[in-house]
Amino acid sequence: MKENKKSTGFIISTASAVVSGIILMVIEPTRLFIIGMLSIFIKKAKYLFLFIWNYLISNHRINGFLLLLLICLSVLLTFLIVVALLEQRINKIRKTYIKDVFYNVNWRWNWNGGTITNLWCFCRNCDMEISYDDSSMNRYSHDTNPRIDLICDHCGRIVSSIPQNTKEYLIGVIEREIRRNVRIKEEEQKNKNIKKE
Ligand SMILES: [Zn+2]
Numbered sequence: 001m002k003e004n005k006k007s008t009g010f011i012i013s014t015a016s017a018v019v020s021g022i023i024l025m026v027i028e029p030t031r032l033f034i035i036g037m038l039s040i041f042i043k044k045a046k047y048l049f050l051f052i053w054n055y056l057i058s059n060h061r062i063n064g065f066l067l068l069l070l071i072c073l074s075v076l077l078t079f080l081i082v083v084a085l086l087e088q089r090i091n092k093i094r095k096t097y098i099k100d101v102f103y104n105v106n107w108r109w110n111w112n113g114g115t116i117t118n119l120w121c122f123c124r125n126c127d128m129e130i131s132y133d134d135s136s137m138n139r140y141s142h143d144t145n146p147r148i149d150l151i152c153d154h155c156g157r158i159v160s161s162i163p164q165n166t167k168e169y170l171i172g173v174i175e176r177e178i179r180r181n182v183r184i185k186e187e188e189q190k191n192k193n194i195k196k197e
Pocket of ligand 1: 125155
């Protein structure tokens, strides 16, 4: 067993010495090659830039079709850049428009692309999360004034009362209001851009 262990150890140490030798043989010349190429490039770079500069400031004959193609590509590229900038501004509106007041309570939400998420309301007085009671909208309710009450448990009062609304319907209304306001803001932004141009 001892003999076996000894020979295994010898094989491992020999193999690692050979492998490290090979690695050194490969790495060192590669390093020297890269350094050599870099120094040549730095020396030649000056001449390369001079060549490009001279090429740019001298006159050239150019094929008419190629010129037309270049002009078309430039126009297309400018158009794409303008569209991208406009979209960025519109997205900026969405990103920054994340709270508003509807029905006398603060509403907050997030944007996930064009979708409104985490929409809910908070008390304007103490910022407590609002609870609600729309039990009067239940079809078995005998309440003569069906509505949703928005309640602040911290202030201990009804902060808003909206007739003929359930929670789901109210959320839908608020989402539509938010989208309407986004459209108005986007329209204003577009008009501003047109005036600038
Ligand atoms: Zn409150």
